[in-house]
Amino acid sequence: MKKAPNINDLLPHLGRMLSLLTDAQRASLAKAATVHTYRKNELIYSAGDHPEKLYCLVSGKVKICREGVGLRTQIVRVIRPVEYFGYRPAFVGENFVLSALAFEPTVIVCFPIDMVMAMIHENASLAWFFMQRLAEDLGRADERTVTLTQKHIRGRLADALLFLKESYGLEEDGYTLSIYLSREDLANLSNMTTSNAIRTLSAFASERLVAVDGRKIKILEEEKLAKISRMG
Amino acid sequence: MKKAPNINDLLPHLGRMLSLLTDAQRASLAKAATVHTYRKNELIYSAGDHPEKLYCLVSGKVKICREGVGLRTQIVRVIRPVEYFGYRPAFVGENFVLSALAFEPTVIVCFPIDMVMAMIHENASLAWFFMQRLAEDLGRADERTVTLTQKHIRGRLADALLFLKESYGLEEDGYTLSIYLSREDLANLSNMTTSNAIRTLSAFASERLVAVDGRKIKILEEEKLAKISRMG
DNA sequence: TTAATATTATGTTTTACGGCACAAAAATAG
DNA sequence: CTATTTTTGTGCCGTAAAACATAATATTAA
Numbered sequence: 036m037k038k039a040p041n042i043n044d045l046l047p048h049l050g051r052m053l054s055l056l057t058d059a060q061r062a063s064l065a066k067a068a069t070v071h072t073y074r075k076n077e078l079i080y081s082a083g084d085h086p087e088k089l090y091c092l093v094s095g096k097v098k099i100c101r102e103g104v105g106l107r108t109q110i111v112r113v114i115r116p117v118e119y120f121g122y123r124p125a126f127v128g129e130n131f132v133l134s135a136l137a138f139e140p141t142v143i144v145c146f147p148i149d150m151v152m153a154m155i156h157e158n159a160s161l162a163w164f165f166m167q168r169l170a171e172d173l174g175r176a177d178e179r180t181v182t183l184t185q186k187h188i189r190g191r192l193a194d195a196l197l198f199l200k201e202s203y204g205l206e207e208d209g210y211t212l213s214i215y216l217s218r219e220d221l222a223n224l225s226n227m228t229t230s231n232a233i234r235t236l237s238a239f240a241s242e243r244l245v246a247v248d249g250r251k252i253k254i255l256e257e258e259k260l261a262k263i264s265r266m267g
Numbered sequence: 268m269k270k271a272p273n274i275n276d277l278l279p280h281l282g283r284m285l286s287l288l289t290d291a292q293r294a295s296l297a298k299a300a301t302v303h304t305y306r307k308n309e310l311i312y313s314a315g316d317h318p319e320k321l322y323c324l325v326s327g328k329v330k331i332c333r334e335g336v337g338l339r340t341q342i343v344r345v346i347r348p349v350e351y352f353g354y355r356p357a358f359v360g361e362n363f364v365l366s367a368l369a370f371e372p373t374v375i376v377c378f379p380i381d382m383v384m385a386m387i388h389e390n391a392s393l394a395w396f397f398m399q400r401l402a403e404d405l406g407r408a409d410e411r412t413v414t415l416t417q418k419h420i421r422g423r424l425a426d427a428l429l430f431l432k433e434s435y436g437l438e439e440d441g442y443t444l445s446i447y448l449s450r451e452d453l454a455n456l457s458n459m460t461t462s463n464a465i466r467t468l469s470a471f472a473s474e475r476l477v478a479v480d481g482r483k484i485k486i487l488e489e490e491k492l493a494k495i496s497r498m499g
Numbered sequence: 500t501t502a503a504t505a506t507t508a509t510g511t512t513t514t515a516c517g518g519c520a521c522a523a524a525a526a527t528a529g
Numbered sequence: 530c531t532a533t534t535t536t537t538g539t540g541c542c543g544t545a546a547a548a549c550a551t552a553a554t555a556t557t558a559a
Binding site: 500501502503504505506507508509510511512513514515516517518519520521522523524525526527528529 | 532551
Binding site for chain 2: 101103105107109111123124126127129132133155156157158159160162163165166167169170171172173174176177178179180181183184185186190226266
C-alpha cells in the first residue's frame with residue numbers, strides 16, 4: 036500500500052521541533068516545506084553545495100560522509116528518523132563540507148533554512164533545540180576522533196557495530212542489526228580498508244561474537260564487543 | 268606592573284557576548300562573576316567534573332585535552348583570549364569529558380553556567396552566539412578527525428604547526444610562533460609519539476621549512492608546510 | 500654546587516595495517 | 530540465460546609509525 040508522500044500527512048511525524056514554534060511560524064514553515072524521496076545510495080547533498088534547506092529524515096537511513104585524502108571516504112555520522120540535519124554550515128555561513136547519501140529508500144522533508152534561521156533569532160526555544168543537537172554532535176565527534184585514532188582495528192570495528200546498534204537498533208529477533216550495509220561502508224565507518232573490515236568481521240564471526248549472513252549481521256556477544264572496543 | 272585581577276576591570280574585555288545581554292542580565296552576571304588565575308600546566312577542570320561554570324579566557328592560553336586509550340593524551344582544541352569554553356557538557360546535562368589546562372599563566376573569568384543557561388532560554392541572541400561557537404567547533408572537529416586519521420606524520424605535524432599559527436599568531440618578527448610548547452604537547456596535538464614529533468620537527472628544520480631553537484619555532488616556509496599538510 | 504628529574508634527541512626493533520593481486524560469489528545488465 | 534560488473538573473501542608483502550632503548554641536554558630541587 037504505497038502512498039505518495041504528502042506534506043500534511045508527514046507534518047505530525049517531524050518530532051518535537053515543530054512544537055517549539057508559534058502557530059504562525061509553524062504555518063509558514065508548513066507552507067514552505069517540500070518532500071523528497073531518495074533511492075538507495077542516492078545523493079541528498081554534496082560537499083561544496085550551498086546550503087538552502089533544513090533536512091528532516093522522516094523514514095529511511097542516511098549517512099553523512101566526508102571525502103578525505105585521496106578519495107578515501109569516511110562516514111562521519113548517520114541519521115535516523117526523525118532527525119534534523121544539514122543545518123550546521125548554514126549557521127556559520129559556509130557551504131557543505133560533508134555529503135549526505137541515502138543508505139536505503141528514504142523520505143525527507145525540507146524547510147528553507149533562511150526561514151528557520153530567522154525563527155531561531157526570535158525564538159529561544161528553537162535555538163535551544165538546535166544548540167542541543169550541535170552539542171551532542173560535538174561530543175560524539177570528539178569521542179569518535181579518539182576511537183579512530185587510538186584504537187586498533189578490532190576495537191574500531193567493534194565500536195562501529197555497537198554504534199550501528201545504538202543508531203538503528205535491532206530487528207525483532209533481538210540480534211540482527213536492522214541496517215544492512217556493504218563491507219565498504221562498514222570500513223568507511225571504522226576507518227579501515229575494505230579488506231580489513233572483511234577480515235576482522237570474519238574473525239569476529241569465527242570467535243562467535245557476531246554471526247554474519249551476507250549483509251545481515253547478528254550481534255551475539257555485545258559485552259565482549261564492548262570490551263574489545265574499550266581495550267582498543 | 269602587576270595588578271591583581273579585578274572583575275570590574277576585566278568586564279570590558281570579555282568580548283561581545285556580554286553585549287548581547289539586557290542590562291539586567293549583564294548586571295546579574297557581573298555580580299556573580301569570579302576571577303581565577305592559573306599557573307603553567309595548572310588544571311582548570313577535569314574530565315568527570317560536574318560543570319558549574321562558563322569559562323572565559325581573558326589572558327593566557329588554554330588546552331582542552333582528552334585522555335584516550337591507555338593514558339594517551341590528545342589536545343582536542345586550544346582556547347585563545349577572548350574565548351568562552353566549558354559550556355558544552357552543561358548544555359546536554361553531562362559531566363566534563365575533556366579536561367582544560369593552562370599552557371602558561373592564565374586569567375579566567377567564570378560565570379555560573381545555570382544562570383547563563385537560564386538567560387539563553389529567554390534570549391535568542393545569546394543562544395545564537397553559543398550556537399555559532401558550537402557549529403564552528405563541530406566543523407573543526409570533523410576536519411580534525413580526517414586530518415588525524417588519514418594524513419601521515421609529516422602532514423599531521425605540518426597541520427599542527429599551521430594550526431598553532433592560526434590560533435595564537437606570530438611574534439613581532441613575523442615568523443616565530445607565539446606559543447612555546449613542549450615536544451610532548453606538539454605530539455599530543457598531532458596524534459603521534461613524542462619521539463616522532465621530535466624526529467619530524469628536526470626533519471622540517473633540516474629542510475629549512477622551520478627553524479627551531481628550543482621551544483621557539485619559526486615558520487619559514489608556510490606554503491610548503493601547507494602543501495605537506497594537503498598531500499597527507 | 501651537586502643531585503635528581505624532566506625534556507630533547509637518535510638509533511634499533513617490531514608490528515599493525517595498507518596496498519596489491521587474485522579468486523569466488525553475488526548482483527546487475529544485456 | 531549468459532555476460533559483465535560489483536562485492537566479498539584470502540593471502541602476501543612492504544612500510545609507516547609505535548615501542549623500546551639509551552644518551553645528551555635542560556631544568557628544577559636540595
